Amino acid sequence: MASLNKVILIGRLGxxxxxxxxxxxNRKVSATLATSERYRDRDNNWVEQTDWHNIVVWGNLANDxxxxxxxxxxxxxxxxxxxxxxxxYTDQQGIVRNITEVHADKMMQMAPARPATQSSYGQPYxxxxxxxxxxxxxxxxxxxxxxxxx
Numbered sequence: 774m775a776s777l778n779k780v781i782l783i784g785r786l787g788x789x790x791x792x793x794x795x796x797x798x799n800r801k802v803s804a805t806l807a808t809s810e811r812y813r814d815r816d817n818n819w820v821e822q823t824d825w826h827n828i829v830v831w832g833n834l835a836n837d838x839x840x841x842x843x844x845x846x847x848x849x850x851x852x853x854x855x856x857x858x859x860x861x862y863t864d865q866q867g868i869v870r871n872i873t874e875v876h877a878d879k880m881m882q883m884a885p886a887r888p889a890t891q892s893s894y895g896q897p898y899x900x901x902x903x904x905x906x907x908x909x910x911x912x913x914x915x916x917x918x919x920x921x922x923x
Contacts (some may be wrong), residue, residue, distance in 0.1 A: 778856045778857055779850075779856065779877055780854070780855060780856065780857050782805045782806055782808055782826060782851075782852075782854075782875065783808070783850070783851070783852050783853075783883065784807050784808035784809070784826070784850065784851060784853075784854045785806070785807050785848055785850055785851070785886075786804055786805070786806060786807075786845060786846065786847050786848060786851055787804070787805035787806065787807050787825060787847065788804065788805055788847050789804075789845075789846050789847050790802045790803065790804040790830075790838055790845055791803045791804070792835075792838065792839045794839070797841070799828060799831070799870070800831075800835040800836055801830070801831055801835060801919035802829070802830040802831075802834075802835045802838045802839065802909075803824065803826060803827070803828065803829055803830075804828045804830075804845070805821050805825055805828065805901070806825070806826045806828050806851060806853060806875075807824070807825055807826075808823070808824050808826065809821055809822065809823045809824075809855050810822050810824075814820075825876065826853075826875055827872060827873065827874040828855075828874070828875050828877050828880075829858075829874045829875070829876050829877065829878075830855055830877045830880060832875070834877065834878065834879075834880060837903070838880075843880075843881075843882075845880075845882055846886060847886065848885075848886025849879060849882050849883075849884070849885055849886050850882070850883040850884040850885075851881070851882055851883060852879070852880070852881050852883050853875060853877050853880050854877065854878060854880070855875045855876045855877035855878050855879070856875070856876050857873060857874075857875060857876075858873070858874050858876050859871055859872070859873045859874075860872060860874070861891070861913045865901050874876075
């Protein structure tokens with residue numbers, strides 16, 4: 774059976790990309806990307822959940838970033854496409870750790886960093902609107918209060 778390892782992410786860079794140049798001249802670019810999801814909880818309050826992804830770039834794309842042909846910085850809204858890779862390494866204390874990374878083969882800026890007064894959805898920060906008086910969230914009758922909708 775064939776398999777597929779492909780991931781597409783749209784999110785904001787958590788820091789400026791870090792460039793590492795190896796003795797053989799190869800370059801590696803590392804960055805973190807935040808993706809956020811916004812939903813209402815059981816009490817009808819808005820909740821924003823953020824996941825952080827480790828992004829690694831090699832080859833021509835890494836060279837373009839390192840040489841300034843592609844200029845990315847913290848806060849930029851990015852489209853990233855690549856493969857998920859998991860690897861092991863030993864930290865400074867001698868503990869073997871696992872890390873999951875997205876090895877990007879496509880990466881492009883969708884929008885520059887936003888002003889600090891905006892949410893991750895591009896809107897000014899503001900409290901979530903209150904539901905109309907008498908509003909009752911609709912849930913399927915078969916769904917128990919403690920069940921997740923997926």
